[in-house]
Amino acid sequence: MRGTKACGSFNCDKDGTFELLVHMEADPLVASYGGFNFETVLPCGEAAALDEVAAFSLNHQAGLFVVCSVSPNIERSAGFRSAWQHADFKLAQRGTWLFSTTAEKLRREPKWTRARELARCAGVYVDRRDEERVVDYLTQVHHAPMRTCASLCINGADSLDALYKLISAGVVFLGSEDDVLPSGSVTLHPPELAFDRLAIGWLQEPSGALVSRTAGFLPRLAP
Known part of the structure; x- marks a missing residue:
């Protein structure tokens, strides 16, 4: 896949990175995206707790986001939970919303096959x-x-x-x-954004509910 909405190349070692790239390239409402470093909003030591999280800044018609894929194998320590909540708060102050999902959810059909076809043809x-x-x-x-x-x-x-x-x-x-x-x-007409201005179709659960921000994400993390 050759990206058209971002410059440079991306390391896909982190779980879910490739899946996020595919969906961002395929989404016609995405203007641009780029790799996100949590050190831009957190002290280095605190940001280190989120080093294994695949994260991208996303400029979408629905707004500004940081979208992440969190591997189920990442240890959900107290430091991880605290860093995530702090990052969510700091980003919200900048008018940016923090979303999380998993590679498994991003590969759900039929959206995954469709996204791969559209991303393949982006260039x-x-x-x-x-x-x-x-x-x-x-x-x-x-x-x-x-x-x-x-x-x-x-x-x-x-x-x-x-x-x-x-x-x-x-x-x-x-x-x-x-x-x-x-x-x-x-x-020729773009879709109306579902539910509210923060809706991104490929980040929604099958029920239609948005993938959680901190409010829904933190309670599911093991202590």
Whole structure:
């Protein structure tokens, strides 16, 4: 995967790093992301308790976030809990929300397969004439099947890959959060953010509840 919304490369040794990268690249509402160091909000000694947490700063249409993947193998010590709560407080003061999830949750289907396909095509070149044809067509019909729109991309090596690129880049959007590639539909209109302005679709539990911030995360940590 070649990233398009961040500069440089990222070490994927920490559990969940790759999964976070895939979802951030695939999400058309993500403007940019970058690696996050907890030492920017905590003293070095305290931040060390969170060294094994995969963390990224995320500039999303819903707001500013630090999104993390926490391995189930990380020891949930008192120092870990205290550092997490302190980081949450300091980030909130900056207008940034701290979210946690796990690699297992990020790989839940069908969103994981869809995210991998969109992220894979994030770096695909799309001829400007193809993009204009798709946009003009959707301006007229509002919603259309993916395969129909892909058939308008005639100047690239793979028409579906070109359409997936337009989706990941936020030029067009999935017709429904539940759409499965390539049988779904696309539209020019971005989805309304579910529940509130802090909702990020791929960080939601199957029930629709947001993955916890500190309020829900800390009580589940072992003493």
